[in-house]
Amino acid sequence: MTKEWLGGTTIFAEMSALAARTGAINLGQGFPDTDGPESVREAAVRALRDGRGNQYPPGPGVPELRTAVADHQRLRYGLTYDPDTEVLVTAGATEAIAATLLALTGPGDEVIALEPYYDSYAACIGMAGATRVPVTLRPHDGAYHLDLDELRDAVTDRTRLLLLNTPHNPTGTVLSPAELAAIAELAVERDLLVVTDEVYEHLVLDGEHVPIATLPGMRERTLTISSGGKTFSFTGWKVGWVTGPPALVTAVRSAKQFLTYVSSGPFQYAIAEALRLPQSYFDDLRADLRAKRDLLCTGLAAAGFQVYRPAGTYFVTTDIRPLGETDGFAFCRALPERCGVVAVPNAVFYDHQKEGAPFVRFAFCKRTDVLQEATDRLRGLTGLGGGTAGARPY
Ligand code: GLN
Numbered sequence: 001m002t003k004e005w006l007g008g009t010t011i012f013a014e015m016s017a018l019a020a021r022t023g024a025i026n027l028g029q030g031f032p033d034t035d036g037p038e039s040v041r042e043a044a045v046r047a048l049r050d051g052r053g054n055q056y057p058p059g060p061g062v063p064e065l066r067t068a069v070a071d072h073q074r075l076r077y078g079l080t081y082d083p084d085t086e087v088l089v090t091a092g093a094t095e096a097i098a099a100t101l102l103a104l105t106g107p108g109d110e111v112i113a114l115e116p117y118y119d120s121y122a123a124c125i126g127m128a129g130a131t132r133v134p135v136t137l138r139p140h141d142g143a144y145h146l147d148l149d150e151l152r153d154a155v156t157d158r159t160r161l162l163l164l165n166t167p168h169n170p171t172g173t174v175l176s177p178a179e180l181a182a183i184a185e186l187a188v189e190r191d192l193l194v195v196t197d198e199v200y201e202h203l204v205l206d207g208e209h210v211p212i213a214t215l216p217g218m219r220e221r222t223l224t225i226s227s228g229g230k231t232f233s234f235t236g237w238k239v240g241w242v243t244g245p246p247a248l249v250t251a252v253r254s255a256k257q258f259l260t261y262v263s264s265g266p267f268q269y270a271i272a273e274a275l276r277l278p279q280s281y282f283d284d285l286r287a288d289l290r291a292k293r294d295l296l297c298t299g300l301a302a303a304g305f306q307v308y309r310p311a312g313t314y315f316v317t318t319d320i321r322p323l324g325e326t327d328g329f330a331f332c333r334a335l336p337e338r339c340g341v342v343a344v345p346n347a348v349f350y351d352h353q354k355e356g357a358p359f360v361r362f363a364f365c366k367r368t369d370v371l372q373e374a375t376d377r378l379r380g381l382t383g384l385g386g387g388t389a390g391a392r393p394y
Contacts, residue, residue, distance in 0.1 A: 004126060010119055011348040015332065024336035025366075025374045027296075028344045030169070030314060032365040036233035037274070037281065044237075044270035053265025059257055061089020061241070061268060068272040069241050077211050079219065085246040088253050091263035092238035093199045093227040098124045099256040100195050100223055100242065101163075105130035109160035114146065116349030116356055118169050118197065130160065134351045137171055139308055139319070144171040148182045155186065161193040162186075164212060167200035170346055170361040171317050172310020174204055175212075184215040193248070194222045199240075202231040202282050205290045206311040213244075220245050223252065228271040230314070231285070233365075237267040289314055289364070292371055296364040299375025305360075314365040317346060321358045323381060328360045339377040 015028035035041065047053055053062065060066065066083035073079040081087055090096040097120055105111055107129040113121050115134035125132040135151045137144040162183065166175040175183070187194050194212060201209045213222040227240035242252055293309070297316055301307045306319035325331050328345035335341055343360045350356035364371060 004122075011344055012119075015342050015344055018333070018336055019342040022336040022340070022342075024340045024342045025370060025377070026342045027362040027364070027366065027371075027374055028332075028342040030230075030363045030365060031235045032233040032314075033367055033370060034233065037277065040232055040234070040270050040274045040277075043273040044266050047266035047269040052269050053267070055265070057262050057265045057268060059262055060084075060253060061087070061262075062265075062272070065089055065239070065241070065268045065272040065275075068275040069243065072275045073211075073224075073243055077214055079211065079213055079224075079243070081243045082246070086243055086249055088242045088249050088256065089262075089264075089268060090227075090240040090242060090256055091260045092229060093197060093225050093240040094120055094238070095256060095259055095263075096225040096227070096240045096242045096252070097121065097195075097197065098127070099252045099259055100225070101125055101128045101130065102259075103251040103255040104193060104195075104248070105160050108158060110156060110158045111161055111163055112151070112154050112159060113163040114165060114168065115351060116170055116346050116359075117163075118165060119348060121163055122351075125163075131158075132351070133159070136350075136352060136355055137168070137173060138355075139171075139317075143308055143311070144168070144173040144317070146173075146175065146179050148179065151183065152186060155190050155192070159190065159192055161195055163195050163197070165197040166212075167198075167204055167209070167310075167312025169200065169313055170315050170344070170349055171308065172313045172315055174207060174209075174311040177210060180210055180212050180215060184212060184218050187221060188217040192221065194218065195225065196222060197225045199225070199227045199230050200313045201226055202285060203289060203314060204312040205286060205293055209312075223248050228267075228274060231282075232271065232274045234267075234271075237264055237271070239264045239267050239271040292364040292366070292368065295368065295371050296362060296375065299371070299378060300362065303375065303378040303381055305378075315361050315363055317359050317361050319358050320360055326358050328357055332360060339380050341374050341377050 012029040019026035066087040070081045070083040101124040105128045109130040112133045115136045223244035229235040308317045332345045346359035347353045347356035
């Protein structure tokens with residue numbers, strides 16, 4: 001087995017280090033530059049002071065959070081889960097992904113994932129000893145699309161599960177109801193498990209989030225993963241969860257207990273409260289991010305990028321070819337020097353690296369003045385053709 005993840009550094013760590021070293025504006029790693037609600041932070045402080053979660057919490061997660069997750073799924077999506085047997089709390093969505101793949105896949109199994117894909121998918125499929133089978137989302141008509149024929153063709157007798165992500169990082173694509181229905185039909189027909197990473201469920205900026213578990217025949221074959229990091233702007237707390245039928249959740253719990261056993265004690269109580277915030281919180285989050293998306297997309301287009309306007313997440317993918325550039329890696333490594341901005345090359349999210357070469361991702365979960373300054377700096381790039389003229393001090 002090749003352990004291709006060994007010795008490497010994630011692109012997010014590399015680019016955040018580059019931002020720190022150069023003082024450039026960091027639109028690379030996706031983390032907000034403003035913390036989430038004060039009431040949620042206070043809930044964590046209260047839990048710490050009251051001694052809730054300071055010692056090992058229960059393996060599956062504290063009951064308050066498991067119940068809050070179950071209520072969230074029921075009230076928002078009409079999905080009913082038993083908090084005791086169908087909800088598992090994890091160390092962020094990252095551990096949920098790892099434990100799921102370790103529990104459910106192994107050598108000889110194929111895992112179909114939508115490419116470009118979040119970096120931990122490839123690493124965890126590799127750690128499980130399974131084989132990844134990418135199905136590539138391709139841009140046309142201003143957005144990324146899934147080729148359903150390609151997805152169907154990718155399924156073999158060895159396919160163990162489909163690993164979905166909607167809203168999708170890095171492209172910002174939200175799978176349409178028709179795409180979800182076709183995927184669900186395929187999963188039922190070929191008797192596949194579906195693992196769906198929905199960490200951006202509250203960051204759907206156009207339309208509404210539809211969990212694939214709500215589609216006919218899907219609840220019993222789907223594990224849904226989410227986390228509090230993006231929804232509540234506390235990415236450092238690492239509180240995630242999995243919901244699904246008891247046998248699958250039990251399998252994931254078995255793997256999870258040997259990864260961290262438990263994590264995030266007091267933060268679990270705080271996220272339980274956060275999940276019960278009034279609807280206005282979720283509406284405001286989306287309205288704020290919509291405005292920031294529009295600001296960054298407009299600025300990037302004015303700077304000469306081709307912009308794929310995201311329907312969800314807080315990332316925008318761009319094509320750098322209109323700037324006379326073709327290599328996203330080289331572009332991102334030079335960008336801080338050229339104009340004081342950090343972005344992420346999408347090629348790292350591809351097996352077919354050539355497919356991803358000219359695409360670059362920018363994050364817009366930043367203060368408006370920061371995004372404004374970043375777009376001003378990027379505008380200095382127009383027409384440079386690889387030179388450094390126009391770079392500004394930072
Ligand atoms: N999910 C974040 C991103 O895509 C980064 C998380 C990480 O650093 N591993 O930018």
